[in-house]
Amino acid sequence: MPAVAERELEDLETELFLEGMFRRYGFDFRQYAPASLQRRIRACMRQEGIETVSALQDKVLHDAAAMDRFLLAVTVNVTEMFRDPAFYLAFRDKVAPLVGERPRARIWHAGCSTGEEVYSVAILLHEEGLYERCLIYATDLNEAVLGRAREGIFPLSAMRQYSENYIDAGGKGSLAEYYTACYGNAVFHAPLRRNVVLAPHNLVTDSSFNEFDAILCRNVLIYFNQALQARVLKLFFDSLPPGGVLALGAKESLRASPYEAGFETLDGAAKLYRKVR
Secondary structure (H helix, E strand, O other): OOOOHHHHHHHHHHHHHHHHHHHHHOOOOOOOOOHHHHHHHHHHHHOOOOHHHHHHHHHHHHHHHHHHHHHHHHHHOOOOOOOHHHHHHHHHHHHHHHOOOOOOOOEEEEEOOOHHHHHHHHHHHHHOHHHHHHHEEEEOOHHHHHHHHHOOOEHHHHHHHHHHHHHHOOOOHHHHHHEEEEEEEEEEEHHHOOOEEEEEEEOOOOOOOOOOOOOEOOHHHHEEOOHHHHHHHHHHHOOOOOEEEEEOOOOOOOOOOOOHEEEEEOOOOEEEEEEEO
């Protein structure tokens, strides 16, 4: 079969596969960026020992365990504690004081993955004396990564890098104060989870569930097409009161979006925006 015809067939198979997943499980990847999504689908096919997207569809639709493996393969779970330390410096300097103006504050961490960045925010708020009056909602569409986030257990081998990030992010002590080393793992202390609610939420299909003083959704929008980005930004806009803060990833922006005029820039480099109306 000519290469062009093969690509057209793969595109058709992918379209049917994504439609089938949406109808069977309710997970909607139809508006994800096509090139990135197809790379991850092919990686999942190699993992499953399958040669066509149609064969992967058949397996995923009939085997929930295969669907779980697909979710792990296709959702992006690259994260680390205090990732992009300059962001946390800016958050500490420009967002924490705004949070401190409120007697109680709600923070939404959307697309929280395995939770390293959730614990980072919890530590930052603790060091700024704000944690006890904050409630952090941490959500992801993937139940498996949420389970790992609930445990608060990360490889001890990663702590050296995480500690360097913590220091560069303006940490006021030692990261080791927040965890216990146990059999090759770092077990983060339970009080850091006391004000964290971990729950499933799909940015593609689910609606707003509260009003938040700050929303963090970093390095998620880059995997969506323009229409889906606009849908998710509307969700965030509707979930923020005037004065609420939106934090995006380093390669993400409100520029040219329908909601650009509704925000002022708190820190352009850190991608921190404050809703003005």
